Amino acid sequence: MIGGLAQHGHGKEALRVFNQMLKYGVSPNQITLVSVLCACNHAGLVTEAQKYFRSMKELFGFERTQEHYACMIDLLGRAGRLDEAMELVNTMPFQADGSVWGALLGAARIHKNVEIGQRAAEMLLILEPEKSGTHILLANIYASVGMWNNVAKMRRLMKDCNVKKEPGVSWIEVKDKIYTFIAGDRSHVRSEEIYAKLDELSERLGKAGYIPKVEFDLHDVERDEKEKLLYHHSEKLAVAFGLIATPAGAPIRVKKNLRVCMDCHTAFKFISKIVSREIILRDINRYHHFKDGSCSCGDYW
Template sequence: MLSCQLLPNFFIYATLLRRCTQMKDMMEGKRVHAHIIKSGMQPDIYLGNTLLNMYANTGSVIDTHRVFDKLPQKDVVSWNTMIVGYAKHGYGEEAFRLFHQMQQEGFKPDTVTCTSILKACTGPRALEWGKHIHSHIMKAGYNVDVRIGNALIDMYAKCGSLEAACQVFDVMPERDVISWTAMIVGLAQHGCGEEALQVFEQMRVEGVEPNAVTFVGVLSACSHAGLVEEAYGYFSSMCHQNGISPVGEHYGCMVDLLGRGGHLKEAEDLIKKMPVEADATVWGSLLGACRTHGNVELAECAAENCLQLEPKDAAVYVLLSHIYAAAGMWGSVTKVRNTMKERGIQKEPGRCWIEVENKIHTFVAEDRTHPQTEEIYAELDKLTGQMKEGGYVADTRCVMHDVDEGEREQAICYHSERLAIVYGLISTEPGTPIHIFKNLRVCSDCHTATKIISKIVRREIVARDANRFHHFKDGSCSCGDYW
């Protein structure tokens, strides 16, 4: 067309941009954009939104925002597209800020806006944002239809408020398979395995056909509750009654289940019999189980397979180091560390976050940078003394240094989660729950310590680690010490 000296019009450019979006081809999309600029054409609101959508869906947040800022006209679709782009790529805070800016400029958020923002609600401040959006939905008079209800269930479950997720689920006038699946997955993440299975059975009674994702949730619930026989039953019914062919995620749940239960040989055999090639996540589940049960030989095999698939995964090296350290194999620990240095691989430091009065406070192990450090450490030492009076003995197996027991105990007592919890205790009203977030899996000693702390201070402590939620209350945890 161009070789015939014919200039494309708005419709043709929009068609090309939509095709680039479908193909996820940003480079071709940029070529079309360049043609629009060279032609001197001023995009109307429809073409502008199509261009915005192309960038938002092909992965360039910077280009999306640049186009958004230059749009001569904006409508609700423009704002929604920008918010969806931010949400999709993990920029929750920016999406929430844009939500407020949208209203300040006189645009009324619709249901698409609200569901997009809810999907962006992740991280320490997510629950606050999610509650704000929920309030807006109610004040705006929007019906909590299936789409909005599903987004609210997912948001509340991911943000640690399982009770609110259950309330939304219970009042929904209509539910689809996504509603049921979100509730099952949410319950499983919070350690309520048996409750998740009850919801699944209720789903069956009501005639809703489960899909492959539903069974991932069901098998995950079995894994976190140690329900081995039940998991085999659900795995079989998925294949034979529901006609769903298992994929890597389903096998991963089964390997995780068997590994947690100490059936390491059975888990290894299952991996070898899988009709699909095991990915790094599956081998990683087996490696984690080897750490729990102290199986060095199988851990080395699992780590080798993990690193063949993802050679730069620092978590594998760290897990293997922990297994060697727990076994007192300090020469092997040094060897792993040297390998990491040679390959330029750095361990991700453990961090904890807590939000107090709309401000995020971040801690690392033995952190002394906080303005209230002296008060935090004094309170933590006091708590540690009370814990010891009640029979607490530090589990120092995960300390990664070959030092005497006193130094090992001191190192573990100042882990990031304890510092965050204590800051929450001294900074919030007595009796209020404390919510903390950790980027890695909580260690066994901190898990034990947090249970005891919850009993001493008579507060619920909700901890979100890399894998799941733990609800500590009155000296026990929702996971039943099985995580």
């Protein structure tokens, strides 16, 4: 229950269930506390997480594990407290593993911190050289601050090391049939309608105040071209199809094999309000419920 509530962004509800569990005398174990810290992480509850993290031994009688540290470092990083996160890495009683450095790299991407991003990526390339995500996240950090030479170097490194980027794929189920989309996909039989819907949404989004997050696109092209590439991401195509293929007012449910991109996350908040629809997106990390212009994750993702 605690883990499920955490995945859907209901951090406070997850903590309520945890406190109820303690009240009824059910002893938590180390896995329970991982779920509790994840719940705090998904809702940005830094103070609550620190309370449980710092007093784990005193309250529950067990030592903090690598997973507990990774959750706490991820939470501090997402909250913009990167110096505290880095200090925790440096004072851990054991060697940081890939989950810890991955959490730091993700936080560095969110807050465009090149120095910490490079440090985390260096360690990940030693610990997990086969994972393409490290190269992509570091390239994203470079792109977000306009360091295009470094983006090009990362691409060359990926090519030289034969590291393949996993393509983003999104799925939507309509009338018991699964429809799959990749970025720029025009293979669908209703492709013209899908792109027409995206054009319509683009105009309405602009009037509503949405500004495409072009700094997270890795292509060194003009802004107009970047915006076009962002509009054709797989999850946007799936949502556009959902809008034309499902009844008015029905929720749209989409799955993606990778983490939802920051631009799509922002766009879906606007779209949910503009079209008065709930959009439920399940990415590789968690569920996002977009409704009335906001997301259940509270932008802690």
